[in-house]
Amino acid sequence: MSMWLIIGVVIIALLGIIAGKNKKPRQQHTPIHAKAILTRREQQFFAVLQQAMPRAYIFPQVSFSAILTTKGFYTRSQFNRKIADFVLCDQDLEIVAIIELDDRSHQGREQQDAARDAMLHEAGYAVLRxxxxxxxxxxxKDLYKYFK
Incomplete structure (x- = not known):
């Protein structure tokens, strides 16, 4: 009987070890840090944009989910984590244009950028890159035709 007891304890111990190896590692909290809303280059562009369009409202880093909507989850999943660099609105806060400032990270990503633009165009927005x-x-000159 004690032999069966020893075998049982060994089996239970082995199962515990195996189960422990299959567990996902515990997720740990990592420190959260402040981040500038715009890069230095985007800040320079923002200043020029303000100078060019002083009566426009300029919103940087706008979530696509704030400016696009759909009923289907699949379609929403195509844009819900994307960000527009700059959204320009008129005095009535109607969106007039979306402006993207592309840097070197966009090289080789032309298809992804075209897909982003297509979503914005489908919603009726003008996109300038x-x-x-x-x-x-x-x-x-580029934005004149979009403002009333």
Whole structure:
């Protein structure tokens, strides 16, 4: 009888070891740090944009979920974690244009950018993309047709 007891204890111990190895590692809290809302380059662009469009409301880093909606979960999952660099609104807070400032990280991601733009266009938004910071005059010229 004691032999069966020893075998039982060994089996239970082995099962405990095996079960322990299959457990996911405990997730631990990592420190949270403050982060600037805009990079230095985006800050420079924001200043030029303000100069070019002083009567527009400019909202940086806007979640697509704040400006797009759909009833289907699959479609929502295509945009719910995306961010627009700048959303320009008129005096009535109607969205006039979405502006993206592309840097080197966008090289090779043209298809993803086109898919993002297609979603915004489907919702009726104008999308402007810049790889370099344009002058205030160029921005005024590019945005003139969108403001009433």
């Amino acid at each position: 810049y790889t370099q910071i344009p002058s205030a005059g160029q921005l005024q």
